[in-house]
Amino acid sequence: MTTNQLISEIKKKQSFLCIGLDVDLNKIPEHLLKEEDPIFAFNKAIIDATHHLCVAYKPNTAFYEAYGLKGWKALEKTINYLNENHPEIFTIADAKRGDIGNTSTMYAKAFFEDLAFDSVTVAPYMGKDSVEPFLAFENKHTILLALTSNKGAFDFQTKTVDNQELYKQVLETSKTWNNSENLMYVVGATKAEYLADIRQIIPDSFLLVPGVGAQGGNLQDVCKYGMNKSIGLLINSSRGIIYASKEDDFAQAAAKKAAELQQEMKAILD
Numbered sequence: 579m580t581t582n583q584l585i586s587e588i589k590k591k592q593s594f595l596c597i598g599l600d601v602d603l604n605k606i607p608e609h610l611l612k613e614e615d616p617i618f619a620f621n622k623a624i625i626d627a628t629h630h631l632c633v634a635y636k637p638n639t640a641f642y643e644a645y646g647l648k649g650w651k652a653l654e655k656t657i658n659y660l661n662e663n664h665p666e667i668f669t670i671a672d673a674k675r676g677d678i679g680n681t682s683t684m685y686a687k688a689f690f691e692d693l694a695f696d697s698v699t700v701a702p703y704m705g706k707d708s709v710e711p712f713l714a715f716e717n718k719h720t721i722l723l724a725l726t727s728n729k730g731a732f733d734f735q736t737k738t739v740d741n742q743e744l745y746k747q748v749l750e751t752s753k754t755w756n757n758s759e760n761l762m763y764v765v766g767a768t769k770a771e772y773l774a775d776i777r778q779i780i781p782d783s784f785l786l787v788p789g790v791g792a793q794g795g796n797l798q799d800v801c802k803y804g805m806n807k808s809i810g811l812l813i814n815s816s817r818g819i820i821y822a823s824k825e826d827d828f829a830q831a832a833a834k835k836a837a838e839l840q841q842e843m844k845a846i847l848d
């Protein structure tokens with residue numbers, strides 16, 4: 579999917595909501611455990627109930643890898659279901675990959691070709707030659723970790739190296755890489771006060787913003803400092819939406835939570 583297609587979809591739906599599909603079998607309704615593929619059954623119900631309210635879905639691959647082959651199969655079924663039934667929806671494999679060049683190429687093939695995701699999250703720590711293999715894929719997006727939502731972000735990312743905070747160096751340097759137009763960045767909603775500075779460096783890039791809901795980030799603050807002329811934001815909520823209820827009404831409860839966020843977004847866009 580191109581960035582312009584994503585922007586059109588945001589405008590059409592008046593939503594820049596991304597729903598995180600982080601499936602934990604201990605948290606889903608018990609009756610689904612009897613299904614042949616409980617993870618996919620859960621995801622399908624959530625997608626069917628919420629696709630009109632969001633523009634992106636983000637399965638975090640950890641929640642699938644944890645269940646071995648069955649988990650990976652469920653991830654494959656989920657991305658295929660999305661691509662076949664909702665091609666207008668932007669898909670993010672939250673896998674946080676990155677390695678030496680030839681290995682990164684294989685990671686990129688796994689997520690962009692075999693699983694056909696629109697984007698994948700990548701860690702910048704190994705530098706240019708570990709990220710450029712992802713950027714080489716046309717109309718696919720590499721979402722680089724810039725300033726993450728967790729407390730540990732202060733261990734390295736905000737430290738000053740050569741007179742500049744490390745996360746700012748990630749932003750500045752990555753802009754010079756080949757095919758950098760395919761870059762987006764992760765900035766945690768819990769770090770909203772950094773967004774004005776971030777926008778000085780990357781005014782036009784899309785930001786994936788996790789941390790609203792369960793982690794306590796605030797949507798209004800993120801929009802105030804992070805929104806650009808093309809909106810430029812994908813706000814993710816995972817647990818806050820998909821685990822709104824553990825009863826039979828789980829999908830409706832998820833839709834209700836998603837609708838609350840979408841209405842808040844619509845009011846901001848109006």
Ligand SMILES: O=c1ccn([C@@H]2O[C@H](COP(=O)(O)O)[C@@H](O)[C@H]2O)c(=O)[nH]1
Nearest residue numbers: 638726727728766788792793815816817
């Ligand atoms: O900085 C980051 C990067 C990624 N994440 C991921 O986003 C979701 C957030 O889930 P919630 O349940 O809405 O808290 C999850 O997959 C994280 O691994 C992040 O939180 N922060």
